[in-house]
Amino acid sequence: MSPSLRRPTLADRLQAQWLTGGALSAALLPLSWLYRALLALRQLAYRTGLTHVQTLPVPVVVVGNWIVGGAGKTPTTLALLELLRARGLRAGVVSRGYGRDGDGVRLVTRVSTAREVGDEPLLIHLRGLVPVAVGRDRVAAARALLAAEPGLQLLVSDDGLQHWRLPRQLSVLVFDERGLGNGRLLPAGPLRQPPVPLLPDHLVVYNAPQASTTLPGFVAERRLAGAVTLADWWAGKPASMDTLLALRALPGLLAVAGVARPQRFFDMLHGLGLRLGGLALPDHADFATLPWPADTAGVVLTEKDAVKLPPGRVGALPVWVVALDFSPGSGFEAALDQQLQKLSLPA
Structure with a gap:
């Protein structure tokens, strides 16, 4: 079913009211007051020295x-x-690694999987070409990364x-x-x-x-930087605007996005003249099973989704990865x- 035709869930209604207010939002205000009180207690613990901000040797x-x-x-x-x-x-990155298996500290490598380290940390490591460590405890992750990469x-x-x-x-x-x-x-x-x-x-x-x-x-400023085949993306080859624009001539393509705002991705593709269907997935979708119909002619993905799809998983299906130019x-x-x-x- 198209996302636009799906019956709104309670979560959908609440998120809509997060923007404008409404009866459902108002009914949850007592829990918001409790949340505010807990935040105030945390701040008090830091101010009184019961809990301390840790120190690190680099900014x-x-x-x-x-x-x-x-x-x-x-x-x-x-x-x-x-x-x-x-x-x-020379900078390194620490992240929690949302959606991964486990909470412990782990260094990200080129052979890491999104399930092991999270999709966004893996993307940062592959696209940003920087050392990355993940962990629920960011301080522990930072110390592990600095120990592994003392030149940061x-x-x-x-x-x-x-x-x-x-x-x-x-x-x-x-x-x-x-x-x-x-x-x-x-x-x-x-x-x-x-x-x-x-x-x-x-x-x-x-x-x-x-x-x-x-x-x-x-x-x-944000715009699409181009497209590259999934295999070439994993090989580290850059996206090309010519490749992206050439997709306008291919029928039956499906844009797939497991990000927080999938419609933004679809709109940017449409703005470049691509006429393709859209499949919106939950943010951090794990792609444990391929989500598109078996008769799909070709797929266009975000980079955040590409990190969860090694080329061997899609077989002979043409798949392109679209990169974002963000300044x-x-x-x-x-x-x-x-x-x-x-x-x-x-x-």
């Missing part, structure tokens, strides 16, 4: 958000890594804004079109934490056509340089 940059769901942290992380590389800095000059945490044990010298907050939603905390709203005034070590990136909150920040803009670069100078890192 940490956290890429995160206040709102639950995919706001664009991983594209922002990849763009940040490219900016750091251009400045001659700084660490980037993909998510972890609310992992307060992890020290951070710079926080990059990412927002999409949802902004702050209805302004309520979980579960009555989408906020992971109450909004707070920006600190000098905060930078805001809007993964949206325009700013979606009143916070000063930088509007990112936080020149204003962000200038602000980042100022922050790096404060950390005594070259910019």
Whole structure:
């Protein structure tokens, strides 16, 4: 059944009310107040010294958000890594590895699977060409990564804004079109934490056509960078816009997306003139079974999905991977340089 024809579930209704408010959201307000109280207790534990922020020998940059769901942290992380590389800095990445089997610390390698380390950390390792460690305990993951890669000059945490044990010298907050939603905390709203005034070590990136909150920040530019066959993607070959545009002439293609906002991916493909069906999957879909019909003529995937599909699994079916070109803009670069100078890192 088409996603647009599927009967809305309770979760669908709640997520819609996370943007606008409504009776269901209002009914959950007591749980939001409890969540706020628990957050306040955690903050009190840190302020009184019952719990401590840990220390690490290199600076940490956290890429995160206040709102639950995919706001664009991983594209922002990849763009940040490219900016750091251009400045001659050697960075590593730590992440929880959402959706993987187990919570322990693990180093990501080219032969790791998404089930072992998570789809986004594996994508960051393959696409960003940087060392990555995953673990529920980000501090333990950071220490393991630094022990394995002693030449690292700084660490980037993909998510972890609310992992307060992890020290951070710079926080990059990412927002999409949802902004702050209805302004309520979980579960009555989408906020992971109450909004707070920006600190000098905060930078805001809007993964949206325009700013979606009143916070000063930088509007990112995003566009499709091209396509490459699944086999060539795994071989490390770059995407080509010519390859992507050539798909306009092929009938019967199906776009498949197991990401937080699949319609955004479909709309971008349609905007380039590709006329293809869309199959929206749950975020972090594991592709344990191939989700498309057996008679599908060809499949177009996101990179986040490609990391879960080694070429041998799709047989003779033509599959292309579409890459995203994401840039936080020149204003962000200038602000980042100022922050790096404060950390005594070259910019």
